[in-house]
Amino acid sequence: MKTFLHVGCGNNNKAQTTAAFAGPGWQELRLDINQAVHPDIVGNMTDMKAVADESVDAVFSSHNIEHLYPHEVPLALAEFLRVLRPGGFAVVTCPDLQSVAALVAEDKLAEPAYISPAGPIAPLDILYGHRPQLAAGNLFMAHRCGFTRKVLGGTLLGCGFKSVFAHRRPAVFDLWAVAAKSAIPDAELRQLAGEHIPA
Numbered sequence: 001m002k003t004f005l006h007v008g009c010g011n012n013n014k015a016q017t018t019a020a021f022a023g024p025g026w027q028e029l030r031l032d033i034n035q036a037v038h039p040d041i042v043g044n045m046t047d048m049k050a051v052a053d054e055s056v057d058a059v060f061s062s063h064n065i066e067h068l069y070p071h072e073v074p075l076a077l078a079e080f081l082r083v084l085r086p087g088g089f090a091v092v093t094c095p096d097l098q099s100v101a102a103l104v105a106e107d108k109l110a111e112p113a114y115i116s117p118a119g120p121i122a123p124l125d126i127l128y129g130h131r132p133q134l135a136a137g138n139l140f141m142a143h144r145c146g147f148t149r150k151v152l153g154g155t156l157l158g159c160g161f162k163s164v165f166a167h168r169r170p171a172v173f174d175l176w177a178v179a180a181k182s183a184i185p186d187a188e189l190r191q192l193a194g195e196h197i198p199a
């Protein structure tokens with residue numbers, strides 16, 4: 001069975017990752033900075049020393065990298081590469097600042113963009129972090145950087161991933177990328193994207 005590292009898992013498990021990871025062929029290893037969510041490993045994505053080199057087949061990171069300062073993003077991506085086995089890949093999703101900026105340009109900064117299980121989410125929350133979480137003292141939930149599709153794809157390639165497919169979903173204000181540790185044919189990359197990126 002293959003293993004994927006669920007970085008910044010929060011309260012989620014494999015059922016809340018991707019259709020492929022949620023299937024029976026994958027075993028989940030959960031890592032989070034917050035021990036209150038009972039991860040398998042308590043750690044920071046910029047220094048995952050508790051995870052051995054080349055020990056996982058994939059990394060899943062959902063809405064984590066925007067919590068880093070820009071200079072920390074390469075550190076986290078270097079860690080993703082380090083723990084991936086040869087032939088491994090990462091799936092990264094984060095807010096799409098291009099679609100959020102369109103709402104800001106319409107002067108809708110504080111108006112709900114959508115309703116989440118945690119309540120209404122405004123562009124202000126997407127840009128800087130969910131205000132109720134921050135007000136409750138969870139300051140590690142603040143957003144310190146951001147991405148467009150072009151920037152996310154370029155960052156992954158610039159940090160050492162060899163093949164990257166990046167996709168934006170403007171209707172839900174998010175970006176998704178599949179990034180392979182080694183160069184792979186375009187058809188294989190698109191197949192991976194189809195298995196892990198929601199429609």
